[in-house]
Amino acid sequence: MRAVKKWLQENNFFIRKLHSLSGVVPLGAFLIEHLITNSFAKFGPEVYNQKIEWFQSLPYLYALEYGFIFIPILFHALLGFVFLWAWSDNSARYPYGRNWMYTLQRASGMIVFVFIAYHVWEFRFETQLTGAPVNFDLVANSLSNPLIFYFYVLGITLTVFHFANGLWGFCVHWGITVGPRAQKLSGFLFLALGLVLVYIGLDALWAFR
Amino acid sequence: MTEIQKTVRFKIKRQKDSETQPHWEEFDIPYRAGMNVITALWDIAKNPVTANGQKTTQVAWDASCLEEVCGACTMVINGKVRQSCTALIDHLSQPITLEPMTKFPLVRDLRVNRQRMFDALKRVKAWIPIDGTYDLGEGPKLSAQEQQIGYVLSKCMTCGCCVEACPQYNDRSEFVGAAALSQVRLFNLHPTGKMQKEERLETIMGSGGIEDCGNSQNCVEVCPKEIPLTTSIAELNRQTTLYGFKKIFQK
Numbered sequence A: 001m002r003a004v005k006k007w008l009q010e011n012n013f014f015i016r017k018l019h020s021l022s023g024v025v026p027l028g029a030f031l032i033e034h035l036i037t038n039s040f041a042k043f044g045p046e047v048y049n050q051k052i053e054w055f056q057s058l059p060y061l062y063a064l065e066y067g068f069i070f071i072p073i074l075f076h077a078l079l080g081f082v083f084l085w086a087w088s089d090n091s092a093r094y095p096y097g098r099n100w101m102y103t104l105q106r107a108s109g110m111i112v113f114v115f116i117a118y119h120v121w122e123f124r125f126e127t128q129l130t131g132a133p134v135n136f137d138l139v140a141n142s143l144s145n146p147l148i149f150y151f152y153v154l155g156i157t158l159t160v161f162h163f164a165n166g167l168w169g170f171c172v173h174w175g176i177t178v179g180p181r182a183q184k185l186s187g188f189l190f191l192a193l194g195l196v197l198v199y200i201g202l203d204a205l206w207a208f209r
Numbered sequence B: 001m002t003e004i005q006k007t008v009r010f011k012i013k014r015q016k017d018s019e020t021q022p023h024w025e026e027f028d029i030p031y032r033a034g035m036n037v038i039t040a041l042w043d044i045a046k047n048p049v050t051a052n053g054q055k056t057t058q059v060a061w062d063a064s065c066l067e068e069v070c071g072a073c074t075m076v077i078n079g080k081v082r083q084s085c086t087a088l089i090d091h092l093s094q095p096i097t098l099e100p101m102t103k104f105p106l107v108r109d110l111r112v113n114r115q116r117m118f119d120a121l122k123r124v125k126a127w128i129p130i131d132g133t134y135d136l137g138e139g140p141k142l143s144a145q146e147q148q149i150g151y152v153l154s155k156c157m158t159c160g161c162c163v164e165a166c167p168q169y170n171d172r173s174e175f176v177g178a179a180a181l182s183q184v185r186l187f188n189l190h191p192t193g194k195m196q197k198e199e200r201l202e203t204i205m206g207s208g209g210i211e212d213c214g215n216s217q218n219c220v221e222v223c224p225k226e227i228p229l230t231t232s233i234a235e236l237n238r239q240t241t242l243y244g245f246k247k248i249f250q251k
């Protein structure tokens, strides 16, 4: 614990920057790819299953999965939980728009962590243990439970929110958007992006119904 | 002839020192046109009797300039942090609640110790070193544009509003806060101050520095001097990012 704290303190700047960057690439990039790929479900089980098989046939699959998805997620999420330590919420007392976004970013992050943990367990690790094939039917079966279905609606929406609002923060954090006008414009831009991604994500989800 | 006198109701958080538990006391102060929270506190000092007639001690608070340039009389009024000298009674809903700022060690009643803010200014080297063993001569000229930006930033009175409203500033974090960061921007902008630009950037790249900012942007909302604090922070994000790349690739 002490060693972790010391490491965090000594490399504070680069760790924070890496935390911010990891949310955009690879995680944000993967999120976009993942939501779009899922949309193949709209063309029916066969097309969707073909896409999954294609992904499963990729060379260096494990390296890709661990290097670009699992490890970055754990890095981003666990550090995120560490940073939460300094959080003292006051959005009720100072109810400004940005303050709400600040609070929602943290709240969504925690929920999304649970969602992703469940999602990855269900469709990636549990199936690996049981040997069950990962395909359209597996997803459709799971989503036939309305509780799980609406958990996914919530999870996808919050994940996209966390990503889109995170992009806004990324632009400030890296000194890309500096003045209030630039920050406002980027806010609208990422809101639009978020809406599009939520649409794509939920549309694909409904294709499994 | 009895004229019913208009009064103003106050609810004040009292606390003898940081060890004792706080309690609330209410006061009715005779209304006068144009009065503000400071003048009301003066009235209480003259006659420290609560609304239900009990004699009590004087309320302790800080004030100095009475024109919103010193920052000393900052407190939480009706739930929002601000200066009490410019808090006009006519603009406040009653009962008017007065509380000390929550982010600093309490001294007594409404009085707190803002030392952490001054320490932050020292930490970030918010000054321009011009002392030497010989006369350094005139410095470079300041452009009119830089003057204008710098003037606004120089109005900071270290009042503490920005950090009081900051969710990232508390006793679990060592965050230096928006005010100190904005001073780094001011001195990095100055043509003579620029000579220590990287030194100052180093001071805010460690823990408790600029990376502790969570972009809630409350600081800019509550700053009584309307200092563009979030622009200062984002500008420093740019400066530290570029300097960070320089450190990686030039060493």
Ligand code: SF4
Pocket: B071, B155, B156, B157, B158, B159, B160, B161, B162, B163, B178, B179, B182, B222, B223, B224, B225, B226, B227, B229
């Ligand atoms: S930046 Fe504004 S709110 Fe913060 S200490 Fe200075 S004057 Fe007060």
